[in-house]
Amino acid sequence: MQTNFRPEQLADPDVRESEKILRACVHCGFCTATCPTYVLLRDELDSPRGRIYLIKHMLENGRVTPRIVEHIDRCLSCLSCMTTCPSGVHYMHLVDHARAYIEKHHRRPLPERLLRRLLATVLPRPALFRASLLLGRLARPLAPLLPGRLAALVEQQPRHLPAPSWADRPQVLRPEGPRRARVAVLPGCVQQVIEPAINEATVRLLLRTGVEVVVPKISCCGALAHHLGMEEAARRTAARAVRAVVAAHRTEALDAFVVNASGCGVVVRDYGFMFREDPELAGDAATVSGLMRDVSEFLVELGLPERAVDVDLTVAFHAPCSLQHGLRAAAPAKRLLTELGLTVREPAESHLCCGSAGTYSILQPALARRLRARKSGHLAATGADLVATANIGCLEWLQGADGLPVVHVVQLADWLTGGPVPAAIAHLADRARPRRPRTVAAPASPQVAVS
Numbered sequence: 001m002q003t004n005f006r007p008e009q010l011a012d013p014d015v016r017e018s019e020k021i022l023r024a025c026v027h028c029g030f031c032t033a034t035c036p037t038y039v040l041l042r043d044e045l046d047s048p049r050g051r052i053y054l055i056k057h058m059l060e061n062g063r064v065t066p067r068i069v070e071h072i073d074r075c076l077s078c079l080s081c082m083t084t085c086p087s088g089v090h091y092m093h094l095v096d097h098a099r100a101y102i103e104k105h106h107r108r109p110l111p112e113r114l115l116r117r118l119l120a121t122v123l124p125r126p127a128l129f130r131a132s133l134l135l136g137r138l139a140r141p142l143a144p145l146l147p148g149r150l151a152a153l154v155e156q157q158p159r160h161l162p163a164p165s166w167a168d169r170p171q172v173l174r175p176e177g178p179r180r181a182r183v184a185v186l187p188g189c190v191q192q193v194i195e196p197a198i199n200e201a202t203v204r205l206l207l208r209t210g211v212e213v214v215v216p217k218i219s220c221c222g223a224l225a226h227h228l229g230m231e232e233a234a235r236r237t238a239a240r241a242v243r244a245v246v247a248a249h250r251t252e253a254l255d256a257f258v259v260n261a262s263g264c265g266v267v268v269r270d271y272g273f274m275f276r277e278d279p280e281l282a283g284d285a286a287t288v289s290g291l292m293r294d295v296s297e298f299l300v301e302l303g304l305p306e307r308a309v310d311v312d313l314t315v316a317f318h319a320p321c322s323l324q325h326g327l328r329a330a331a332p333a334k335r336l337l338t339e340l341g342l343t344v345r346e347p348a349e350s351h352l353c354c355g356s357a358g359t360y361s362i363l364q365p366a367l368a369r370r371l372r373a374r375k376s377g378h379l380a381a382t383g384a385d386l387v388a389t390a391n392i393g394c395l396e397w398l399q400g401a402d403g404l405p406v407v408h409v410v411q412l413a414d415w416l417t418g419g420p421v422p423a424a425i426a427h428l429a430d431r432a433r434p435r436r437p438r439t440v441a442a443p444a445s446p447q448v449a450v451s
């Protein structure tokens, strides 16, 4: 694609990068067929190619119009277009830049500004998020009376709020037998509040595999603010994560930085790019990006512990967009399920987003619900007993559809190698048969606490 940037515009490294991406696009339109918003709306401006044109005009002319904002906001950042594109167009960096540009140069209506600010402030802070959920329970009966986005916010609150977990405290946990590896894990912000069982399963599973686990003093990776275009907030949060992981790495070399929410994984893998112009953090950020592994990727590389339980279950695998298009790591998660002796089925249109997409389900509730209904239908049509996935956003969002129960891949791996049955599928526990005398599960509390 031909571009018309002035030399002074190209002095900005972000514009320079976007110009390079724009020039790679050859307008072929292959990406439109696999774009969820184009599939739903059939509007060229809601396709990747249409958005690429809009972004080009916005950046070249320095003008942000409500129409441009509307179509960029509708993009899920699912990155399906990147998997399809034959020309290697890095749409993720382009749309990330566009979101940050809009945030900087465009004044949204006040209610929208307040909602976005609320999400960016509350969600990344576990204590604040927990307090807001407790308060939000009071508003739940009012949900039908609230306008669209506020109703979506209130409706999406989990019905049960688990207690804070031992697994999310900063600490070092050592395996009982010989150590095979040493990793840091990302506790995550939203996940540790609404589904701490996922981190507990991850830690137990890693310990059982012979892995020393460092839980650094971090929660959010910066993804939430990043996807809202709030770049400064995102970089501040990400910088804290980079410093904490590098400190653990300097104490004793880490073999990996394990992330069990693929949405976070995509942003962590991109830290090197995010801090490329930062003389202080560029090297450390690239180190953390290089260490990042999705939990399934890491476990498949290392090998699972011996199976403790045989179970006759069919699992529909929902590969989150961040896992399949962002990290290109859906295959290890699927392999993990197969190695656990499960029958694995993939739903039709597995490349299409479920509509969760971070805060998308709150900011674009109508489109998100249409995508969820479509996805839930395909998952149910597999005839599976349950759904396994690898990202907290998809898990909670699909769970809310009241279809098949949904669990994280690591919860299944933990259960079938000696851990407890995940609560969401407790009714399926009688299908399990012990394989060998049950071994002592990894401790449920830290062995070595680090202040």
Ligand code: SF4
Residues within 6 Å of the ligand: 034, 035, 036, 037, 038, 046, 047, 048, 051, 074, 075, 076, 077, 078, 079, 080, 081, 082, 091
């Ligand atoms: S990221 Fe997803 S929603 Fe956005 S343009 Fe690409 S395919 Fe469409």
Ligand code: SF4
Residues within 6 Å of the ligand: 024, 025, 026, 027, 028, 029, 030, 031, 032, 048, 049, 081, 084, 085, 086, 087, 088, 089
């Ligand atoms: S498939 Fe790639 S090159 Fe073709 S229009 Fe889409 S982004 Fe551009």
